[in-house]
Structures are given as structure tokens and as C-alpha cells.
Amino acid sequence: MAPDALIEARHLYRYYGEHCAVHDLDLTLHQGEVLGLLGPNGAGKSSTLQMLSGNLAPSRGGIAIHGIDLLEEPKAAKRHMGYLPEQPPLYPDLTPDEYLGYCARLHRIPASEVEAAVRLAKQRCALDEVGGRLIGNLSKGYRQRVGIAQAIVHTPAVVILDEPTVGLDPIQIIEIRDLIRELAREHSVILSTHLLPEVQAVCDRVQILVAGRVVYDRHLQVLEAAQPELFVVAFSQPPQPSQLAALPGIKGAQPLGEGRWRATFAGPHGIDALVDAAVKRGWGLRELSPERLTLERVFMDLVYHGQGAGQA
Numbered sequence: 001m002a003p004d005a006l007i008e009a010r011h012l013y014r015y016y017g018e019h020c021a022v023h024d025l026d027l028t029l030h031q032g033e034v035l036g037l038l039g040p041n042g043a044g045k046s047s048t049l050q051m052l053s054g055n056l057a058p059s060r061g062g063i064a065i066h067g068i069d070l071l072e073e074p075k076a077a078k079r080h081m082g083y084l085p086e087q088p089p090l091y092p093d094l095t096p097d098e099y100l101g102y103c104a105r106l107h108r109i110p111a112s113e114v115e116a117a118v119r120l121a122k123q124r125c126a127l128d129e130v131g132g133r134l135i136g137n138l139s140k141g142y143r144q145r146v147g148i149a150q151a152i153v154h155t156p157a158v159v160i161l162d163e164p165t166v167g168l169d170p171i172q173i174i175e176i177r178d179l180i181r182e183l184a185r186e187h188s189v190i191l192s193t194h195l196l197p198e199v200q201a202v203c204d205r206v207q208i209l210v211a212g213r214v215v216y217d218r219h220l221q222v223l224e225a226a227q228p229e230l231f232v233v234a235f236s237q238p239p240q241p242s243q244l245a246a247l248p249g250i251k252g253a254q255p256l257g258e259g260r261w262r263a264t265f266a267g268p269h270g271i272d273a274l275v276d277a278a279v280k281r282g283w284g285l286r287e288l289s290p291e292r293l294t295l296e297r298v299f300m301d302l303v304y305h306g307q308g309a310g311q312a
Helices: 045-052 074-078 096-106 111-124 140-152 170-183 196-202 220-225 241-245 268-281 295-304
Strands: 005-016 019-030 034-038 060-065 081-084 158-162 188-193 205-210 213-219 229-235 250-257 260-265 285-290
Touching (some): 005 188, 019 045, 019 188, 034 045, 034 196, 045 158, 045 188, 060 074, 081 140, 096 111, 096 140, 111 140, 111 170, 140 158, 140 170, 205 220, 213 220, 213 295, 220 295, 229 268, 241 268, 250 268, 260 268
Parallel strands (some): 034 188, 081 158
Antiparallel strands (some): 005 019, 205 213, 229 260, 229 285
16 A cells, blocks of 8 residues: 555446446545546446445455555544545434534544534534524535535545535535635545536546546646647648548547547647648648647547546
8 A cells, every 4th residue: 555545445346236337446545635536427436435435345356544454444444534425414303513413423532522523523614603403404505514524523534525516506516615625635535526627626636437447547737737739620621531640740630520630749840741731732721729638628538439548
């Protein structure tokens, strides 16, 4: 296990009957990191988080939390973890004060420290004004905050959040994102979502799951810095794919339709070769514009076009 790894999962599989929902998944969460687990609905995100949190046994593979084997010592491992499932495990007939006190006792916080732990969790999740109201009467946004508060009341090293902003209005989404960023100062966080802005707003690193497999794993700063010579080109008389591929300095070209291509160049000499060929062969170059590699484009290519963008 890496020295700063708080979660290390290796070769995870999860079958439901004959269906493999998670296939040979590796995941590492480092100290002080916010990891975004991104994927379309049905990609295996929730099954992965349920396994990492100890609520679902993997069909195969191993998980260590803070160096403790989750399968062999589940109680010891779970002391270092807080978990918010997609449907928060709330009791609507309790107040946040009552519920968080109950959660604190479940986590075996000493009786003399329960009140202080509840007070701190409420303060961090901005629940002070609603501590005495019934949870069932709170707004969706406040209920999500109560769900996050129960995940951090025992100050775990790792916080796992499954779709924490689903069903919230835009203002509530911004508030929950701000809360996640604040939590990241003291906890390592795994955030599962199918929303790209969510990952870009709060995460340091992203893993993309497609059909239960990790198809992309990269730090967002690396993604932003590693910009290839990517251009959109358009022709009035489009060449054949083989003609483009044969040009020196062109690493690849993807047809976009209507005479337009997305071309990756090895350097400026590739652009020069394309312009020269377009003039000499009468292709009628109409557009040559740089395109920035974004998380949205990577996601669309991997999920909907099946192109491997590689791993860092």
C-alpha cells in the first residue's frame, strides 16, 4: 500500500447473477485528495462505492482502508470512513440534533464527547438553525446536509459521497459544492457523480467508469496542462482519410461530418504539411482552428464514441 494511500482497492469485481457490474477495478485515494468517480448511469459507480464503504461484498478483489483490510477487519476499517449513499439514511421523525447524536453513538464516540462532535458537524454543515426541527420537515438541501453531517460526525479520514447534489436546485448545488470543498481541507473525499461540472468544481483527480471498467484516470491539472496540437479542420473538397493520415506530422484525424475533421498534429510542421497539401491538391481548406482538450470532450469520446483516452 502506498504510504499516503487512505483507500487502496485492487482487482474489484462485482457480479449480479451473470452480469458483471464492476470489472477488475483498481482505485487509490491519497491523503488530502478529492477523487471524482465519473460515469453515465449504470456505469457501476454506486456498486463501487458500496463495496468501498463495506456495504456490499466484492465478488473478487481486496480493499484496504487506512492500511486495514476491510473484509478481514470491517469494524476497524470503517472507523476511518464516512459514507453518504445516494439516498441519505435519515429518520424523518427525528431532529438533526437527535439523529446526529444517535450516529455519534453508533460510531462509538465516548458519551462525554458526543455533544461536542454533534455541535462541530452541525457547524461545518450549516445546520445550527435547524437542529431542533424534524428532519422530515426540512428542505431537500438541508436533508442532504444532515446526510453529510452524519458522514463526518466521527471525523473520519475518508468521506465517500454518492451523488450528493442529485435533485437539488442550482443554489443548493452551489452550497453543497462549497461544503465539499470545505470538507476537503481536513478529509480525503470520493465524490461519485454523472455531472461533469461537479467534478470540475471540486475534484483534484477523475476516474471515468464505463460499463464497470476504469477507462480514464488522470489529475485535472494534468489534463489541463497536457494540451495536444488539436485542431478542427474543414475542406470544401474533403480528402480521403488515407490521404490525411499519410501527411507527415499528423498523428490522427477523426471525421466530424460535412467535410470537417478533428486532427492531432505532432507539431507545427504537421500544420504546414496540411496547408501545403490542401493548396497543391485543391482540397479547399476552409477552417483551421485550435480545439482545447476538455473533460467534457474526453468524457464524450470515452462514453459515446468508445475511444480510449488513456490513463495517467
